[in-house]
Amino acid sequence: MDGTRYDVAVLGGGPAGAGLALALRRSTDLRVALFERSTSERFHLGETLPPDSRRLLAQLGVWDAFARQGHLRSMGSCSRWGTSSLAYNDHLRSPWGTGWHLDRARFDGMLADEALRQGADVRTGTAVTGWQPLEGGGYRLFLPVEGDAPRAFVDARFVVDATGRSAVFATSRGARRHTMDRTHGVCGTLPLQPGRGVDALSLVEACEDGWWYSARMPGDQVVFGLMGDRDSLHGLTPKDPEAWRARMAHAPETRQRLEACDFSGASLRAVSANVACLDRLHGEDWLAVGDAACTFDPLSSQGTSQALRSAHQSADAVSRSLQGDTAALRLHEVRVRHQFQEHLRIREGYYRLERRWSGAPYWRNRQQSPAPLPFAAAPNPLSVEKDA
Template sequence: MERWDVVVVGGGPAGSAAALAARRSGAAVLVLDRADFPRDKVCGDGVAPEALDVLAGLGVDPAALTSGYPPVPRLSLRSPGGAVVGRDTHRPSSVVPREVLDARLLEAARAAGAEFRRSTVRAVVADADGVTVDGTVRAGVLVGADGAESVVRRALGLGANRPDRLALAIRGYAPALPGQGTTQVLVTTEQRWPAYAWSFPLGDGRANVGYGELVSGGATRAALVEGLHRLLPGVAPEGLRAHRLPLSTGRPRLPDGRVLLAGDAASLVNPLTGEGIFYAVLSGALAGAAWPAGADAGQRYREALRRRLGGHLRATRIASELSRWPRLMDAAVRAADVDQRVFDDVVALGLAEGRLTVRTVAATARRLVRGRD
């Protein structure tokens, strides 16, 4: 039986980050994925600068990851009631197709010494001394980074998110919106609220476009397509595909032991925006760094994740509940429109690891009292 210090199931951003982090401390690392790379992955393709910071800390050159895709320095948000804010973000984001980004990240992990193998994992069995994968590979620590339908998560006995903590989104590619330029566009709606559409420019005249809403709202493919065309009229997407988003409001308690979960497999998807790449690379990096603890890796990883994201995840949980009141969303957008600092706080909460600041809460409350004035 083959033996490895770390086996990573899933070669996406979370898995590649885990492999990179483990290699930095000398681990023998095997990455398993059911697909070869490059391969498409349904996603909004937006990459926050904070995600690139994490990868830079793992020795990856952000410029190489985003090469060919210009910075996207501006974000526009429309609230359910029609309030609009459009401002430059504190640092530009990037929009890189996952077919490109994931292949580049995995190649960086392989260049760092990780081995990649195409394999569909079906069985994971953990014991006190290690983890066996499909009866043929033995790992000291296993990182499950295999997405929303995670086999590793099921092997741990952790079920799927409840419908009110699970979103469904559809995504395709289309010509950029007229006058969109280098602006990420988010449009929310009161119909089947909470729901929103997006258009993220790739820099070549095309944009990643999509629409998502909660499963508990009765989301169907037909409803998603209708929502996309209603909020982005005239859009003509190609290659529409749907995917599920296990939101962090349904995040399970991470287990002790030698099996760790990262990214979508750990329900680390921002409930306000559906953003998951920052969470993926951060949680993957923390999971990969925990492997030397062996049987205590789960505890070490859980504590590291709590220290880094605990306050933020509590804030997004509260904000996601409050945001189900459309008038409050309108007030927050109006507050962001008049105060760059509030705008930056809102963006950090939705795309990185921001908190609910006193400044933003107070400004939103003032706008709520004043109404549309």
């Protein structure tokens, strides 16, 4: 039995969860616990931070720690989308400098270490196995025990769900995930052949089945993936790499890039990349953040930077809520809804640019009217905050 009482318990140690725990400890004296069930590295498709993420890292107070990690610099991106020619988007004119291709295991570990250094109770390899509301507010969170030991628990005034797409806490409290677009892919990493290299640009290449992504990663690795949907990738499985390589014949830029890689022993995996959101982001003494709240299309390459942005915004909302601001969580939800709607609007424009395979299943599915949002259109958050 533990019985420790915290002000905030954060479930999930990815960038959104660890970043929020860190932000709370830097700006408040709240007692914060961070629970992350995993201790092993998880696969992430081409994690890249854009140059302006330096501002987010500086706000969290971790820019120096991040810079010392030596992540691989990203010089920008190129794409073959809507045309047979390559278009380039480099970082030469960015006032923030270059972006970075991340070693996500090291990056997540750095954020957790910094949260610990700021006074958060960081518990990795610890899965919260259940919870129950407490009289007077907050939750009792149950922890794993061995043998016949008494059931271990901690109490928290407030719970943050940063458990990613599963949103296990929020959905247990009645929230439901609504999917706007069902996207999945077959992805993996390949080592470079000795003496070979690829440039530091991310590559996106549209094809009849969907679109390919590839990028140089730390450790002389290249991450790659073919993103599509159930119709366009029917029959394609991670256990059949030859079928996957055969489809690469229709993506000449990707095929040329991956010629520098060693395909022997290639290990592929299926990944889900649905564009989705919860129908409610908060409730009695809880808030969903990061991918638990909503997931963006991987085409936007905003996964990690959006998680860091969510950490900043959510920490402020949680702190204000615990100080008695009854509107803080509602206004935060309005802001997140507005950002998600803007993402959907911009995303629709990008997919409409590609007309070369308008009759193919993947692109025909993208041209259809999107699924309706499970909530009313969110107004501009600035006008809502002014009215409040």
